[in-house]
Structures are given as structure tokens and as C-alpha cells.
Amino acid sequence: MQLLKTTYTDFSLKFQTLVSDRREATVDVSGTVKNILADVKVRGDAAVKEYTSRFDHYHPPSLLLSPEFIAQRAAQCGAEVKAALELAASRIGIFHQKQLPQNIGYTDTVGVQLGLNWLPLSQVGIYVPGGRASYPSSVLMNALPAKIAGVERIVMAVPMPRGEINPAVLAAAQIAGVTEIYSMGGAQAIAALAYGTQSLTPVDKIVGPGNAYVAEAKRQVFGIVGIDSVAGPSEILVVADSQNHPEWIAWDLLSQAEHDPSAQSILITDSASFAEKVITTIDHILTNLPTQEVARTSWQQHGAVIVVEDLTESIPLLNQLAPEHVELCVDQPQLLASQIKCAGSIFLGRYTPEAIGDYLGGPNHVLPTARSARFASGLSVYDFLKRITYLECSQQALQTIGKAAVILAEAEGLPAHGGSVSVRLQ
Ligand SMILES: NC(=O)c1ccc[n+]([C@@H]2O[C@H](COP(=O)([O-])OP(=O)(O)OC[C@H]3O[C@@H](n4cnc5c(N)ncnc54)[C@H](O)[C@@H]3O)[C@@H](O)[C@H]2O)c1
Numbered sequence: 486m487q488l489l490k491t492t493y494t495d496f497s498l499k500f501q502t503l504v505s506d507r508r509e510a511t512v513d514v515s516g517t518v519k520n521i522l523a524d525v526k527v528r529g530d531a532a533v534k535e536y537t538s539r540f541d542h543y544h545p546p547s548l549l550l551s552p553e554f555i556a557q558r559a560a561q562c563g564a565e566v567k568a569a570l571e572l573a574a575s576r577i578g579i580f581h582q583k584q585l586p587q588n589i590g591y592t593d594t595v596g597v598q599l600g601l602n603w604l605p606l607s608q609v610g611i612y613v614p615g616g617r618a619s620y621p622s623s624v625l626m627n628a629l630p631a632k633i634a635g636v637e638r639i640v641m642a643v644p645m646p647r648g649e650i651n652p653a654v655l656a657a658a659q660i661a662g663v664t665e666i667y668s669m670g671g672a673q674a675i676a677a678l679a680y681g682t683q684s685l686t687p688v689d690k691i692v693g694p695g696n697a698y699v700a701e702a703k704r705q706v707f708g709i710v711g712i713d714s715v716a717g718p719s720e721i722l723v724v725a726d727s728q729n730h731p732e733w734i735a736w737d738l739l740s741q742a743e744h745d746p747s748a749q750s751i752l753i754t755d756s757a758s759f760a761e762k763v764i765t766t767i768d769h770i771l772t773n774l775p776t777q778e779v780a781r782t783s784w785q786q787h788g789a790v791i792v793v794e795d796l797t798e799s800i801p802l803l804n805q806l807a808p809e810h811v812e813l814c815v816d817q818p819q820l821l822a823s824q825i826k827c828a829g830s831i832f833l834g835r836y837t838p839e840a841i842g843d844y845l846g847g848p849n850h851v852l853p854t855a856r857s858a859r860f861a862s863g864l865s866v867y868d869f870l871k872r873i874t875y876l877e878c879s880q881q882a883l884q885t886i887g888k889a890a891v892i893l894a895e896a897e898g899l900p901a902h903g904g905s906v907s908v909r910l911q
């Protein structure tokens with residue numbers, strides 16, 4: 486973890502190094518991913534099974550999970566967990582239902598009818614991570630927006646290390662109405678979804694979070710299929726004044742550090758002594774945290790504490806970092822929130838730990854990472870919709886606007902374009 490103070494003379498330099506920290510690239514995975522994609526494209530199921538055996542230590546007889554297996558494992562999910570998933574599904578569902586956009590259609594002043602219709606994608610792949618932890622919550626976050634958008638075929642890929650799967654993952658799939666589930670992960674799963682295999686018909690778009698291999702594979706298949714924004718190793722940036730309990734903030738920072746050694750947790754505070762207390766508390770919590778190995782690596786290698794003189798200074802820093810999650814643990818969080826331009830999702834006030842958003846707040850937890858919040862947004866119903874525009878000219882309407890099209894066609898040196906209009910004007 487590095488401690489920065491804006492009053493240090495080398496602050497700008499150190500901060501720019503933090504901004505340009507390519508955490509996912511600590512190991513360059515692009516070559517490995519390229520080879521896996523090429524292999525799966527040629528050999529299909531056999532290649533996916535081989536990589537599954539190598540990385541997940543599992544030899545599945547069939548990649549597709551049978552309805553009997555799904556039902557039997559999902560039934561092992563405890564009633565309390567199932568009820569929590571149902572509450573989460575209901576809250577996530579309501580939030581995403583409200584995103585459904587309206588079609589546009591109107592007749593303009595010269596009589597042209599024009600508009601835009603929203604249509605669901607036909608078939609999508611949802612990636613549910615499962616390497617270091619299992620993510621029943623990610624099943625809901627991926628599948629519910631797709632269902633609400635009206636996607637007909639939702640294909641789920643989830644790795645099953647050593648053949649094991651958390652029953653809650655399959656219970657969540659049942660709640661979300663997903664039935665086509667393949668036990669595969671990493672780049673090989675993305676390849677199978679994009680290119681298809683003997684047992685899997687390819688999809689049109691792949692969404693969902695994952696580790697560096699998954700994120701890189703999505704980048705490489707983009708164009709063959711659509712992808713959502715790259716949701717890689719998790720990030721949290723907490724802006725906190727000294728009125729917070731250090732322990733609360735320490736847990737918040739560790740909540741994302743425990744996801745991945747490449748995860749990043751950053752605290753910005755206006756109190757050096759508060760910063761010290763949080764750092765000490767993190768060290769203390771880590772000694773007993775079951776996920777301490779991953780969380781400690783993340784905190785030591787990518788964690789940062791920035792001490793500013795005034796919390797308003799946090800905004801330009803935050804906008805440059807463009808983090809996945811921002812917590813504003815201050816009295817009037819709206820004042821700071823209104824100035825944020827780049828972040829995946831914002832959590833306001835002292836009683837909104839980011840973990841609430843991970844599970845059941847309502848907004849999606851599949852969010853842009855690695856500074857892509859500068860240009861991208863979290864997963865939503867819009868990721869599963871596309872638009873088709875339309876136009877209908879009457880004879881009269883074409884007479885009114887056609888001449889200008891002929892002039893523009895001439896200006897572009899495209900006579901057939903002009904001809905297709907002018908022939909109708911005579
Ligand atoms: N941004 C978000 O919305 C969001 C949400 C949930 C989770 N996450 C992130 O998702 C990630 C989940 O990662 P994970 O590892 O637990 O699960 P994962 O499912 O993403 O990755 C597991 C797969 O990685 C592949 N793999 C592992 N080591 C490999 C190697 N050496 N070579 C090639 N392939 C290899 C294997 O195929 C394995 O099946 C974390 O980084 C977490 O922070 C992000």
C-alpha cells in the first residue's frame with residue numbers, strides 16, 4: 486500500500502503512476518488468451534475440456550449441465566440463502582424494469598414518418614465468475630436485465646473448479662429462469678460462446694465480469710460478438726472524513742481487495758491520523774480474514790491512501806482514477822456526488838457500504854473497471870437491446886426533401902445515389 490499526501494512535492498508524479506497502474510497486466514495474458522481462443526475455434530469441445538482439466542482440475546463428461554444435475558444441486562441451496570436471493574432478484578428486477586426505453590415514432594412537418602424501435606438481442610452469453618469465489622449474485626446481475634429486455638436464449642458459462650459448484654449459483658439461475666448452463670470458465674468459455682463448439686451454438690453478445698483472462702478474451706472476440714464494458718478485477722475508492730469509524734472504512738476497503746490479487750482499494754481522506762487508524766485496522770483485520778492471502782496481496786501491491794487538505798480536492802483525483810465503485814462517507818454526500826463525472830456506481834453516506842450494491846441494492850454490480858468508467862457504464866437492460874430506425878416518405882414528402890438529397894449525392898460524386906432519388910421525382 487502506498488501513502489500519498491497532496492502536500493508532498495512529488496505528489497503529481499506519484500499520483501500519475503497510480504492512475505496508469507495497469508493492474509490486470511501484472512502478468513501479460515494476451516498471448517495465452519490468443520492461443521486458447523485459436524485452439525477452441527479449431528477444436529471446439531475437446532479444447533474446452535482440455536483447458537477445463539488444466540485450469541479447473543475437472544474433467545466434465547459433458548460441458549452442458551443436465552436439468553437433473555441443476556435441479557439436484559439447486560435443491561441443496563439453503564432456505565435462508567434462497568430467500569435472500571429472491572429478495573435480491575426482486576430489487577434488481579424492479580430497478581432494471583424501470584430502464585426499459587420507449588420507442589420513438591412521429592410524422593414530421595413535411596409528412597415523413599420516422600422512428601426508432603428497440604428490440605431485444607436474440608441470444609446472449611453470460612459469464613459468471615467462479616475461480617476464487619462463487620458469484621450467485623452475478624447470475625442475477627447478468628441474467629435479470631437480459632430477461633427484462635426480452636432476450637430469448639440466455640446461455641450461462643460458469644467454471645466448476647474440481648467439479649464443484651455452489652448450489653446458490655444454480656438456485657440463482659433457477660430464480661432468473663436460466664436453463665442452458667455450461668461448466669466452463671476463463672478464455673476457453675468466452676471462445677466457446679463466441680465461436681460455438683460441437684455442443685454449443687454461438688451467441689451474439691457476451692456479458693459479465695471475470696478475471697484478467699476473461700476480460701482479455703472478451704476484448705479479443707469483440708467484433709465477432711458484441712461485449713459489454715470490460716468488468717475486470719474489482720475496485721473501490723472511499724472518500725471519508727475523520728468522523729467515520731476507522732473499522733467501517735477498513736472493512737469497505739477489504740471488501741473489494743478480497744476479490745482478486747489485482748483488485749484495488751483506495752482511501753482519500755482529509756485526516757492523516759484517520760488514515761493511520763484505517764491502515765492499522767486493515768492490518769489487524771487481515772490477520773484473521775479467511776481471504777487474507779488475496780486481500781493482502783491486493784492491498785500491498787495496489788492499495789493506496791491519499792491524504793488531501795480538503796475533501797473537495799478528492800473530486801479531480803477521483804475523476805482521473807475513474808473507479809468502479811465510489812463510497813462517499815461524509816455528511817452531505819450529494820455535494821460531492823454531483824461533481825463526479827467518471828465512476829461505475831456511487832454509494833452515498835455512512836450507511837451505504839458498497840457490499841450492499843454487490844448483492845441487493847438494485848443497480849447492477851457488473852461495472853466498468855480499469856478506468857473504463859471514463860467512457861463506459863455498468864451492465865443494464867440497454868446492453869441487451871438494439872435499435873432499428875425506420876423512415877417512410879410519401880410521394881409528396883419525397884418531392885419536398887428529395888432535391889436536397891440529389892444535390893448532396895452530386896457533391897459526393899455518387900450519381901447512382903442521386904439517380905435513385907431523382908428518378909422518383911419526375
Ligand atoms: N467488475 C465486476 O462487476 C465484477 C463482479 C464480480 C467479480 N468481479 C471480478 O471477477 C473476477 C473473478 O475472478 P476469478 O479468478 O475468481 O474467476 P473467473 O471465473 O473470472 O476465472 C477463473 C478462470 O480463469 C482461468 N484461469 C485461471 N488461471 C489461468 C491461467 N494461468 N491461464 C489461463 N487461464 C487461467 C481458468 O479458465 C478459470 O476457469 C475477480 O477479479 C473479481 O474482482 C468483477
Ligand SMILES: N[C@H](CO)Cc1c[nH]c[nH+]1
Pocket residue numbers: 620622623718719720741809843844850851852
Ligand atoms: N464487487 C463485485 C463487483 O466488482 C461484485 C460482487 C459479487 N459478490 C461480491 N461482490
Ligand SMILES: [Zn+2]
Pocket residue numbers: 719740741744840843
Ligand atoms: Zn464485491
